[in-house]
Amino acid sequence: MRDGKPLKVAVLGCGSVGSQVVRLLGEQSGDLAARVGAPVELVGVAVRRLDAAREVEVPEGLLTTDAAGLVARADVDLVVEVIGGIEPARSLILSALENGASVVTANKALLAEDGPTLFEAAEKAGRDLYYEAAVAGAIPILRPLRESLAGDKVTRVLGIVNGTTNFILDKMDSSGAGFTEALEEAQELGYAEADPTADVEGFDAAAKAAILASLAFHSRVTANDVYREGISEVTAADVQSAREMGSVVKLLAICELKDDAVAVRVHPAMIPRSHPLASVREAYNAVFVESQAAGQLMFYGPGAGGSPTASAVLGDLVTVARNRLANTRGAGESAYADRAVLPMGETLTRYHVAIDVADKAGVLAAVALAFAEHGVSIQTVRQEGRGDEAQLVVVSHEATDAQLSSTVEHLRGMDMVREVTSVMRVEGDQE
Incomplete structure (x- = not known):
């Protein structure tokens, strides 16, 4: 003393x-x-x-x-x-x-x-x-990962860790606004900076994901290890399509253990409205943690300010x-596990793909074959519109991101596909 x-x-x-x-x-x-x-x-x-x-x-x-x-x-x-x-x-x-x-x-x-x-x-x-x-x-998430769960094995951390992007996506969902309109409202209310790049392009969330993954998995993870996509390409049509599936679009930071390697990514994704993170509104943050012994935990509150x-x-x-x-010190860095970070191509994901197609016989079979050729199984498919308005909406089962990416490139090269209008990852079990 x-x-x-x-x-x-x-x-x-x-x-x-x-x-x-x-x-x-x-x-x-x-x-x-x-x-x-x-x-x-x-x-x-x-x-x-x-x-x-x-x-x-x-x-x-x-x-x-x-x-x-x-x-x-x-x-x-x-x-x-x-x-x-x-x-x-x-x-x-x-x-x-x-x-x-x-x-x-x-x-x-x-x-x-x-x-x-x-x-x-x-x-x-x-x-x-x-x-x-x-x-x-203000959300206490790092201390629980570092101390409260020190005796447990954390397997997944899934979070909304950027209030600006959550506000924008929430407004797009609740009002039908486009990205630009919702961003302008966020700036007027002080939720977004005059230059919102760090937020809307996912840089802020990627830095936070690196910190969360480092703590959760006892391995050194940097921002450069995090796969990153922002929300600037999310359209009102994407949000509407999610709504029709009973889902909502959120920018997620996802940190997972996969066969003793670490997968870390930040990107917009569709999650079912039944998921706890789907109810996180406006500029609030929430982090969902899964561990072997404690099970599922969620931390919620104001994430900035x-x-x-x-x-x-x-x-x-x-x-x-x-x-x-007391002349002592707390826990320092815990990086003993030294786990490798998986490249995004090896990470297992699911896709929601909207495809403008020619309205003629055989299109559905050809699209299904394209998925099959790349080892991607289809969970659901529906057709919307007819003639020049014909569109297929496909939700895949889990596959590597590389398989799904190559499937999308294949689709874009098909004569009967006019345009792949939307590609978005899907998290959680869709009903």
């Missing part, structure tokens, strides 16, 4: 999350001291510009543009990093650890790109590196502060 001396905290970044961390540190100082066992004192907040507008008032004298100097201070016990991005965040975290501070971060992009470097630095320094806020905001994310940061801060007082 420190004989009542305060634990000193430095915060890097004072945007939507950082400002709420600063607010909570001030408003809850008494409770935090009781929970930690010593006072928690904010000693500095690093920002790019001292004169920028901020959501909260930072106590006088704490703002600084010298982030490097702040993390190198010998009296700083804990560093909270919420600036995001790769650099200077990586260098600042490494410096903080080297100078004896423990670190709490919300930086999913950095963890997914270069987590092992950070974990090795924390191990060498004998300090904590906690990052609950990096995935799904300043206050929810700051709540996760403060939860980590309390744990790290307690460890510091």
Whole structure:
């Protein structure tokens, strides 16, 4: 114990999350001291510009543009990093650890790109590196994977981990809007950035999937290992077709164990409305975990936003502060399994394929033969319209993604196929 001396905290970044961390540190100082066992004192907040507008008032004298100097201070016990991005965040975290501070971060992009470097630095320094806020905001999902399920074998993690894309797809489902219209509404309401690329093209979700897979399967998985597709090509027709099947379209992060290898992917998929994830509306997140002993678990809540994310940061801060007082540290990286990551082509999936075809005898048989030639079994097929409006909608049984991809290419080369208008993966048992 420190004989009542305060634990000193430095915060890097004072945007939507950082400002709420600063607010909570001030408003809850008494409770935090009781929970930690010593006072928690904010000693500095690093920002790019001292004169920028901020959501909260930072106590006088704490703002600084010298982030490097702040993390190198010998009296700083804990560093909270919420600036995001790769650099200077990586260098600042490494410096903080080297100078004896423990670190709490919300930086999913950095963890997914270069987590092992950070974990090795924390191990060498004998300090904590906690990052609950990096995935799904306030939802406690990383700690259960790392601690609560440490005695179990997790086999699958399936989640909606990006609120922006869930809001867009939910609006397309509920109102019949197209992608562009739903995106514009998300931007007007502040759910989507002016440049929404990281969200709608799946980069944000892929980083989170890499972190989830690393924890769940005790193997190093980076964002580059994650197969990624965004939602910008999802059409109102796709959403309508899903509705007719009793399904809904969601952008899913899917992490699975397959014969002791890891399969990790992010893409839009149709899931039955009976699935728990189908009821996740607007900008909320949810993560569905399957394990051998515990069975099926679901974690649900706000996945982004300043206050929810700051709540996760403060939860980590309390744990790290307690460890510091007890002169111990929490669990570090667990990568002992060292499982290989399957390429997407070897991953088992199912497809929903909409095909514009010539309305004449033999078309259905020819399409079925194309699937069979590539070793793909058909679960259901239906024809919609006639003449120039004729369309076949096929849902496959499970096959490798490579088999399904080659089937689609075969279909596109057939004379009687005018166009393959939609290809989407299917998850869950369709009724």
